[in-house]
Amino acid sequence: MGTTTDPHQRDSVTGRVADPAAHARAVRSLFARISGVYDHMNHLLSLDRDRRWRRRVAARLAPETGTVLDLCAGTGDLGLACLAAGRARRVIAVDFVPEMLAGIAAKPGAHDVRPVVGDGLRLPLRADCVDAVVAGFGVRNLTDPAAGLREMLRVLRPGGRILVLDFFRADLAAVGVRRGPPAPVNWALSTLIPAIGRLVARDHAAYAYLSGSMARFLSVGEFADLMRQAGCRDVFVERLTLGIAHVVGGRRG
Template identity: 35%
Template sequence: MSRATLEKNPQEVASMFDGVARRYDITNTVLSLGQDRLWRKATRSALQIGPGDAVLDLAAGTAVSTVELAQSGAWCVAADFSVGMLAAGAARDVPKVAGDATRLPFADESFDAVTISFGIRNVVDHAAGLRELARVTRPGGRLVVCEFSTPTNGLFGTVYKEYLMKALPSVARAVSSNPDAYVYLAESIRAWPDQPELARRIADAGWGAVRWRNLTGGIVALHAATKP
């Protein structure tokens, strides 16, 4: 399977990510013009973690985001349902677990903080994924969702959408091991809810004190919340 559809069949999505794993990190850096590094640092800062914290990095892919989180001194585990992605990050010295976001293989209240970067959009039932993240988080624990979102400037938003649908697949053909997957990426970003709607869905999943902060003009948003 070279790419998934917006129905987000879990087997198709996992297969698609297995197919892009080999060059996933370099492709992301090229397509984001290097902004991916800044987004990872912003996620770590927003999560407010440190030594003594147990942290779940869901949809961690090759665990590059988990390594960033671990720089805080917290104990961080990478989880992803693409075994190929986890294997591509085998050299990264953090714990790795294969698991489905809608049925996490962790006990209730296992983590002080949880995060998911550019992954909730790919979960077939993202509301179930948000509820599972709440289940495995201790009361008072923290959530940060880093995800593509809606640019705040209308003109910039129009240019961005043109880039998504035209330039992004072309660039992906030059650097990705599976460029067709990036057509899905563009489609899924355009279909994803804006910042206020995602905040509502996070609250509906049982999280409190939901707020968000835009990065890179709203191309990406950090949604933060606390488990009551």
């Protein structure tokens, strides 16, 4: 009997996935499938906290930042939150799934957003052309998070801010916990979220991937280290809602 490798499995140090091509193919297909229900499911699964988390990111930008790149923008809510808070004058929203970007057009503020279909690991943007980069729940899907950070830094002007909002792997050692996450947390990730995905979005596999991707990703401390190694300075971590989500930020040195 042959063995199959999980293409989403990650190296525990670099966070790189085992099979980048298969992973990227699966991620594209998944978000294309759920694009129509994506916003609704976010609000439902987070009990509407996701709106508040995006506002926290926006508040970290300097007022009236010029051009903000929203990386892995999806349906655009993070860039739109920056515009609504008066923290961005214009947004470039990059995502490799056009069906997700299509959701931006009908939203308030969309006239200041330029949707661009492109890969976050090979941005179709010139060097030093944006004043800040934000990425909401996107880096966890990249095949190589360090390569994603290098691209963000390439297009960011010197001194500009990077703000990453995401769910990271629970770092039990850092909080002095020896055993795995409590049973209700495991149950919510492995059973409840996929079950709600099946019921509401009619896509169990998509929501099983999304909750599994948190457990496979780097911890927030490891990701902050990756940002420092990539050349970011003034790196900070902000815990949101009991550490369910985090903002990790820094500046291009």
